[in-house]
Amino acid sequence: MPTAPGSQAQPLDLQRLWRNRPFRSFWLANLMSNLGTSAFVMAMTWLTVKTYGAHGIALLALGYGIPQCLLQVFGGATTDRVPRRLLFLRTQSALLLVASLLLLATTRGMVPLWLLVGVNACNGVISAFDTPARTALISEMVEREELVVAQQVYSVASNVTNVFGPALGGVLLSIGSGDRSHEELAFLFNVLSFLPLLACIPWLPRTPAPGGSASRPALWRSIREGLSYVRRQRPLRLLLQLLALVMLLGLPFQTLLPIFVHDHASMASNHSTY
Template sequence: MPSAPGNPAQPVNLQRLWRNRPFRQFWLANMISNLGTSAFVMAMTWLTVKSYGAHGIALLALGYGIPQCLLQVFGGATTDRIPRRLLFLRTQSALLLVALLLLLSTTQGMVPLWLLVAVNASNGVISAFDTPARTALISEMVGRDELVLAQQTYSVAANVTNVFGPALGGILLSIGHSDRSHEELAFLFNVLSFLPLLACIPWLPRTPAASPSGCRGRAALWLSIREGLSYVRQQRPLRLLLQLLALVMLLGLPFQTLLPIFVHDHASLASHHATYAALLSAVGLGGVVGSLLGMASGQARWLGLALGAAAAGLAVAILLLAGSEVIHWASLSAFLAGACGVFSLNLNNALMQGLTPMELQGRVIAIANLGKGLQAFSAAGASEAVHLLGRAMASSNAYLLVQSGLALALLVGVLLLWPALTSLEPRAPQPAPQ
């Protein structure tokens, strides 16, 4: 059961958090699930870029981004209106069915681009409901005083799997008698990785979700969404955190989507899935370091300054990556980008949850996750720009031009928000609007 928030007799520490059995089971099951997801993403993006180039990556990102933008607020409102455990069970079951569909398709030979896009779009629809439910479940398992540590501990598991998942994906793609990559093995592992998480869901908390009184059906859903938007508009710290999150999502994190294009089109690096897997693992290793730094940050008064510095560091690391000519320098740059990006995202999300009442967390999380749609649209536009520039200017490095432009824009945006970030301090959430 969650501990009582603010109990001074029990200091917040990892040992106390680990004694929380539902959180511990959820953490372990998610580690296995995330390992499969990392291998799946690596295999699908490599299959797309080798078969359809930068144009295929653009459509893949667009397929995910459209439902993320259209459905996030509905996913958040749904999270606050029905039991989160039940919603999470439904979303995980749906993701498993989509994974099975792609696995069966790869066994039939060449996978058409429309099917890859459709699979990614389906994942985008489901994730709009899955992500706020998953994040809100963590809030139900722990006390408010443990929330930052719990979110960072969960992130450590996700980023550890981002180190080993791509490496495992690269190994699975290399298994076989022919020289071609074998994406179907990575897709099979992804299907199997859902089973431990589905098995642990019945043991998660059964806290009922609150819904607006006096309204039913569609009217209640829209009222629920309006309450979440109204609360965000009234809270200046939340608006500032959302602005920084949007900058990082729009201009920084698309570097991960562009990474297979960087490897596939680079003149000096080996255009092979093993190189792509190595760079993804470097990003994941940086993410582990970023998560550990977040765990050590606690509730210090300088967190706003740390957020700005991490976002600026992400921009600088991306610039270094875009100009890398050898795998060692590219790996180091990818590591730094992963560390800065994860530290910024996780600390931002933890602070937003700490500023939000429990009954509004699903909706605020969903508003924050609209950034995933921004990231997907930005990545799609950047990928298509690389494709078009590469055709129009054969002698130029189209990836370098596009990626450097995004990183410089992020740096400028962070500098504009810097004065406000330096005055940001953690504090107790304000009451929800009545």
């Protein structure tokens, strides 16, 4: 019996995609990096709530959220104007530096609230440029017809790490003797998780900045054109509104959960794999 056209296209595309060495290396390195990031966020949140309480968590969330809200559009516009590989290298190096500074401060027992909020704010600023650069790199590693499958495969790494990353962070917190949690182990794992991603950057394609400098509009004009395009495209606008609603309803739960565990469940560090 003849098969419908394109009925076997996705499995074939997936096999060819996995034979793509730059994409395969990038995916595996991202998996490790996302695990480290999830463990880092969990450990920093736990350190903040047990030391500074609910007001510390509020400041921590604001430190990350405000730069994200203000700079995401600039990050997207910048990604369209500079070589993405170079931008990604710089953002990853900056994130590694920030993570290393927090690890050093934690091992010395010097973690004031302003440092935690400052680290999270730096992560928010850098991630506003890192996330669009990371996503845009996928389009430079695969063919156009493989892009949808590549984005789906890439999202698997994020979903897996959202499940196992916090649990891994809790396990790292519980390692050691006594009731003291060991945030520095989770911070160390996060620092080490950057290395595979930095090591795979030489395998990424060297492509020039999108478009020519002569035909490229000004930064503010690019942002206005992007926002105008979203307003005109009803499906895209509805999708963004739905995403905003999910984040509005879901993120407070993630923020308040460690406070609930600490204040109401009276859980020790070896039970912190919430």
